Amino acid sequence: MHLAKFPRRFIAHLPTPLERLDRLSKELGGPEIWIKRDDCTGLSTGGNKTRKLEFLMAEAELEGAEIIMTQGATQSNHARQTAAFASKLGLQCHILLEDRTGSNNPNYNNSGNVLLEHLHGATTQKYASGLDMNAEMEKVADKFRADGKKVYTIPGGGSNPTGALGYVNCAFELLAQCNDSGMKIDHIVHATGSAGTQAGLITGLKAMNAQIPLLGIGVRAPKEAQETNVYNLACATAEKLGCPGIVNREDVVANTDYVGEGYGIPTASGIEAIQMFAELESILLDPVYSAKGAAGLIDLIRKGHFSKDDRIVFLHTGGSAALFGYDSTFDHSGRWINA
Numbered sequence: 281m282h283l284a285k286f287p288r289r290f291i292a293h294l295p296t297p298l299e300r301l302d303r304l305s306k307e308l309g310g311p312e313i314w315i316k317r318d319d320c321t322g323l324s325t326g327g328n329k330t331r332k333l334e335f336l337m338a339e340a341e342l343e344g345a346e347i348i349m350t351q352g353a354t355q356s357n358h359a360r361q362t363a364a365f366a367s368k369l370g371l372q373c374h375i376l377l378e379d380r381t382g383s384n385n386p387n388y389n390n391s392g393n394v395l396l397e398h399l400h401g402a403t404t405q406k407y408a409s410g411l412d413m414n415a416e417m418e419k420v421a422d423k424f425r426a427d428g429k430k431v432y433t434i435p436g437g438g439s440n441p442t443g444a445l446g447y448v449n450c451a452f453e454l455l456a457q458c459n460d461s462g463m464k465i466d467h468i469v470h471a472t473g474s475a476g477t478q479a480g481l482i483t484g485l486k487a488m489n490a491q492i493p494l495l496g497i498g499v500r501a502p503k504e505a506q507e508t509n510v511y512n513l514a515c516a517t518a519e520k521l522g523c524p525g526i527v528n529r530e531d532v533v534a535n536t537d538y539v540g541e542g543y544g545i546p547t548a549s550g551i552e553a554i555q556m557f558a559e560l561e562s563i564l565l566d567p568v569y570s571a572k573g574a575a576g577l578i579d580l581i582r583k584g585h586f587s588k589d590d591r592i593v594f595l596h597t598g599g600s601a602a603l604f605g606y607d608s609t610f611d612h613s614g615r616w617i618n619a
């Protein structure tokens with residue numbers, strides 16, 4: 281597997297640390313939990329989209345793009361990392377933000393990721409929920425194109441075969457860290473949304489014949505839809521890499537029991553996960569993604585899904601900047617108001 285044959289703009293702080301979570305492991309009395317710190321990729325408070333954007337933005341530069349466009353939910357971490365990456369390359373960035381939660385908290389609408397996007401010089405445009413946002417983005421892009429601008433559009437979450445290469449790379453990086461330190465791992469768990477992270481990881485793991493089960497914890501779609509999205513993108517990614525057919529449908533496993541009311545709406549188990557990670561390990565999770573992923577991990581451990589002497593790696597996909605858009609979820613002592 282030769283990732284260097286694909287254009288890439290090196291910007292992330294890699295390799296991200298792989299750390300043991302002693303206090304959380306002890307608290308749960310179960311498997312040894314490790315964390316892969318993709319919340320520390322370096323770009324404007326970090327997160328998983330930076331790895332994908334290394335490949336996407338290199339492609340944009342090669343195509344001579346002047347304007348980068350993408351879309352996401354109001355508190356999209358992907359939008360924030362795209363805005364930051366574009367400003368680093370001196371490119372204009374325009375973002376479509378979809379109101380998926382109906383929140384009227386002013387901080388949800390203007391602070392957190394939205395504030396950072398504006399600091400990075402991006403322009404944003406708000407949309408009501410329920411539209412085909414990739415199609416809306418192409419409409420706006422066509423207006424820029426009619427004015428003679430070169431536009432590069434990135435799908436929501438940066439999840440296409442080019443973006444997924446970032447997580448093929450992460451699979452290689454993680455396995456190298458384990459191999460170098462003689463550390464055997466039994467499971468990898470992470471939050472899955474627009475599918476690029478899980479698709480890239482499973483493709484990389486299969487390409488290396490790692491034989492480590494990968495579990496995505498869903499944040500939006502039902503199980504069948506989520507697994508199908510991941511599987512289809514993994515197949516396209518394997519094709520791009522020149523190894524079509526290496527991913528089987530049964531390699532793709534998502535558990536969508538922790539979504540709660542819906543995308544972007546905090547859950548009691550997610551808030552508990554935020555508090556446990558913050559108080560036991562000084563690690564910040566976000567209510568939309570990493571907290572729901574961690575809530576799944578914690579609940580499955582409590583239910584005995586993993587064996588006590590397993591070693592589990594939780595991939596921290598980032599998102600802490602969104603906490604400031606969700607301040608009204610917590611009271612002044614940091615407790616969840618609806619608990």
Ligand SMILES: *Cc1c(COP(=O)(O)O)cnc(C)c1O
Nearest residue numbers: 357473474475477569597598599
């Ligand atoms: C986007 C995102 C995810 C999900 O990754 P996908 O590649 O979209 O599945 C998980 N966690 C955080 C913090 C994210 O921003």
